[in-house]
Amino acid sequence: MKMKKRSAVAVGVAGMMLIAACSDNNTQEPKKESDGQPAQTAVDPYRLPKPVDVKIVKAVLPDLKLPQGDTVENNLFSRHTAEKTNINFKLMWYASGQDYEQKYKLAIASNDLPDALIVDEKTFRSMAEGGQIEDLSKAYETYASPQLKEYYAATNNKALEKATIGGKLMALPNIVPLADSYALAWVRQDWLEKLGLKPPQKLDDLAAIAKAFIENDPDGNGKADTVGITGNNSTLASGSYTGGHDFKAVFNALGAFPGIWHKDKAGKLVYGSTTPEAKQAIAKVREWYAAGLIDKEFALRKNPDELVVGGRAGIFFGAWWAPWSPLGDAIKTNPKADWKPYLLSDANGQYNATMVPVSASFLVAKKGFAHPEALVVNLNFNTRFLRTPTDDDKKLDQTYVSMLPLDLTIDYPDTVNRKHDMLKQALEGKLSPDKLTPEMKGHYDRWQRDLSNHGANPGDWSAPYAYQFGAGAIVGKKVNEVFPVFTSSTKTMEKRWANLQKLETETFFKIVLGEQPLDAFDKFVQDWKSQGGDTIAQEIEAELK
Template identity: 55%
Template sequence: MLAFVIALTLVLSACAKNESNEGKASNSGASPTASQSAEGTASATSASEENPFKMAEPVEISIIKSVVPDLKLPPGESIEDNHFAKYLADKTNIRFKVLWYATGDDFTQKQKLAIASNDLPDIMSVDETTFRSLVEGGQVEDLTEYYNKYASDKVKEMYGAANNLPLEKATIDGKLYAMPNISVLADSISMAWVRQDWLDKLKLPAPKTVDDIATIAKAFVEQDPDGNNKKDTVGLLGNNVELYSFAYTGSYDFTAIFHAFDSYPGLWLKDENGKVVYGSTTLQTKQTLAKLKEMYSNGLIDKEFMIRKESSQLVNNGKAGLFFGPWWAPWPLGDSIKVDKNADWKPYLIQDSQGKYNTHMVPPTTQFLVVKKGFKYPEALVKHINFYLSNGTGVSGARDKAEEDQLLDYSLLQHLYPLYTTFDYPDAVARKHEVLKKALDGQIAPEELTPEMKGHYDRWQRDLKNPKAEPGDWSAPYAYLYGGGLLTQKMDKEVYNAFTATTKTMSQKWANLLKMEKEVFFKIVAGDKPVDDFDKFVEAWKKQGGDQIIAEIEAELQK
């Protein structure tokens, strides 16, 4: 469900047109290092001399594709020859030739072999580690001039809305070497999802702090919130895989508690002297583990969470009413309201001891579209992205699609679109919340909504008429109205990972270091190790490769 919802969210985000002009960023676009070509020939006005969405003559671009297993294609179509490819050839004059495609690990291995032998497609999508390696090896084109000359105002606006952080990630030694995607930042923030009906029954206030969470958990364990005269409900849920998330927020972990202690485990941070520190080795992380151990020993955290296969079962059968999760938690909560229509889930943000809201942030970009060194038409990539994000004519989910756009099967977008990537405003979820709320308040006519948001509007109207009768009608609009609504709360501290690639020592030793960390952290929380064993862990972590990794990261960050 987690993988499905994230994929669905990203696809919908990529396909959705912005519904509001609020918060529109400057069109300046590129970072200072990426906004000037060496010879000063790439002025922004040059783009107006050419069609920003279409090549003057037909161009063939070779690509590779990662596909899901057992993909079912429309009759007569293939990975290379399909209705998306034909559509793009007509609209952009770009024809895509698929050199090869593969699934999962097979794709990863084949791509590594292709890079090692310098047998690259004309354009491909890679992660940050691979991107940096390609640049270092001189295998990809400098796109600075092409970005400045051909990037549309829409593309520059969207990068600007992300404070140009994706462009900075793709810029090395003052040169832009990729068209990076833009992450939706809503998936950074961990919220406390609580059974409001249980809070009301037990006359408990809404949670604001970690201590409030502990109070609620104790009440849920001891005061029979489900009213069956049995002590069979649990407090705060956990999961047996991880205690925290350091990128996309997961469900049933304790990320929000770490953040309330100003702890950011799993992230590479800069200390007050500008030195790199691993977030899992800080004093604040030790303090968080001590708090979690206290809560666990007092029975406030599900006693079986470390061995329980599915914490969601406790939610679905009405035996749990408190967990941490992302804004889209109502999607899986649909099973909960099937069992109990009285289940009234509400999200809350948790403050630190100073009343501040802290959060880590997902990386501003995770995918880098690169062009093979020597390819004759690097501008084709920029024009492709222009079209992808264009208003009214591209596949961006715009309201006023042309007739041929309506014939596209958007359920296959991620699988068949030749250079599919996620690309949206970083605050896309909050924007969609505002749009849906205005439509429900009568400030926007339903007919003016995009197909995606019109669907959520219609679902909510059906749910209002027959509350929680159909979880599919309740989940999505509820997530945008309540989870998305909470995202409009300004965070006081947003912490980005200082380094999101991989170093040489990390590739060799990181798996063992993570294994050691996980074992120590879980045993401290369970009470099998004293809290002070955290200090022994930090010392061992440094000696077994941590210090060397930090040195390598600092060297990388200076490039």
């Protein structure tokens, strides 16, 4: 579909920011009666003046368990929200996983919509083009809380820009943590120390470590059963988001940014999987696989986590949050396993990262919904509840926080770095623990429990370890951050993208596994361009003008 030009977006966002600047805290003082005009009632960004019903749908965990007497529609969080905001959420239906996705897509196609819905960017723009969603500009201008505005402003208003079409705010966007971009090499530190090896800085360092892990029996069981580096059987590199066990870190270290549309050094629009640097990265992974440094079964292995959890692998690529999964289970299996993350540089010592889009989820209101302000008030409330909860908020059992209605992640883009710094200062005695946010105080307490009895409860270990060491591998690094310039869809992408992605995946795997020569990459690029890639590039360039 056709996105509006940036000038229109900028005008819309500038207008909203001007109004925000004129009203610092959005809790407006009542206007005095003048010239016969009645006084206006003050606006409370956290509570509507009268009760409002909002029909929603909800994705829930397949193994969801609630306190006795609670339901998905009527539970401690929905009741708390209704009491505090005057918003009563009415559940049309709920589902899990693929069932949810299928049901909500059918609802959109048949226009059988709830009053509010959270969708991805492609769906958001399609619904806007189809006239299915309501303009939220006035609701945002009137009701957005100072806290919500502050978070959006921290993105340089790029989040609001992504949700603005034709100068109108057509959705409330989430904010994606930038730390989710970075692909880290997680390495068994205890094995490094046992073999007298230094931590890796570059790709060749990691290859040497993998070789040593395979050949020198780091687990001491007397068997040649150790895997160097794990792999992912569905993708070599996952694009802007860092997936588990893929080789995005290798691509980035060689200046390649696969899976995204970005500007190259000359300012030209390119698809990152088709560049000469991408070919170099594939050559490197092919070289490692041929040398036996990568799990020889990776293309067939259904779950590479099992190698990490079972203590057979010494290296895998993953995000800062890997201590939750798979390392939580790995520590449960072997509390003595010591995993440390490393950001790998290129040959010149420069770090590169394929960055996540600023927003990926969009809260929309059905066209004609009479109370779009309810969406803003609810987002204000949820954001305050999760970031700066009141004493009443703190009384709720956070085990069931996923039951917050219309939960959209809003936080600073660099929130992971901030939380790392906060926790580190507290652990070093530079910040009193009672000055921590409720979330980080919880992680501080968990870490103290783990220090006193490491491994007794892996749940105590994962989160504080992720913020200390996963985030710690990122904080303070000067990184060449390459952002995607286009994350939506075009007419040709609707028809051709699935086939182009299949061509990419199959070719890359065949080259790495030695089933095709490295130069098959050049044929892939030619075919990719002729089968729709060039047309898509032209469409994107037209959208970006």
